[in-house]
Amino acid sequence: MGALAGGQAILDLLPGTERMLSQGFRFRPAWWTNRIEDVSVSGWLDDLPADPDGRGYHRITRGEMLAMADGTDGWEPRALLAGYVWGTGNLGFLVGRRARTFRGTDPADLQKRLAVAVDALPTDGPAPAARELPRRGTASSKPLRPAFFTKFLYVADRARVEQPDGALIMDQFVVKALNALHDWSEPTYGWAPARYPEWLDIATTEAGLAATELGRPVRRDEIEYAYFTHGKTL
Secondary structure, three states, X not given: OOOOOOHHHHHOOOOOHHXXXXXXXXXXXXXXXXXXXXXXHHHHXXXXXXXXXXXXXXXXXXXXXXXXXXXXXXXXXXXXHHHHHHHHOOOHHHHHHHOHHHHOOOHHHHHXXXXXXXXXXXXXXXXXXXXXXXXXXXXXXXXXXXXXXXXXXXXXXXHHOOOOOOOOOOOHHHHHHHHHHHOOOOOOOOOOHHHHHXXXXXXXXXXXXXXXXXXXXXXXXXXXXXXXXXXXXO
């Protein structure tokens, strides 16, 4: 059996399921609701728990993001928005650019485009959807980019997180960790979609190795959490 990439440093970053699902970020709902007028997409943001800091801030956790794949009518754009809100956090200056995905596409059309990716998950897995990212293919929606599309896939595919090809987040910090730990040389923005299934395989292998080391089950998204955390230090 091989060795866990990063060794003890990565083991120490594995959060366990409860702490991983509570990973959260604060934001102001008004940043998004003022730019996304369709309340069926953005209205739920005001219902999230208020942040202890007050001043109009609320908080969204990983668990709350995952819960958006609830199967109700129109859940897909809400799940996409949850990934944007969670991934943007308190960086309000980025919201205007990132909200263009919702302002620049008719909500019904956006839902249909996202549904193309969702419908393929049970049979094809997330890798084909990831290949549809950059402005081509029926699942593309400008200016959606890989980091946020993989957040959407992760939410949409949440029931298969323990499957070897279950979707996981692959953002700039995960890519930084992959470059450092696995001798990749991908740009942190605009990485090649063909690398996405490689990341899924790595997470599956590393979760198995970590489980052996720790003597407990390790979810594949715990590996993503650890790589994200490690990548932020690089």
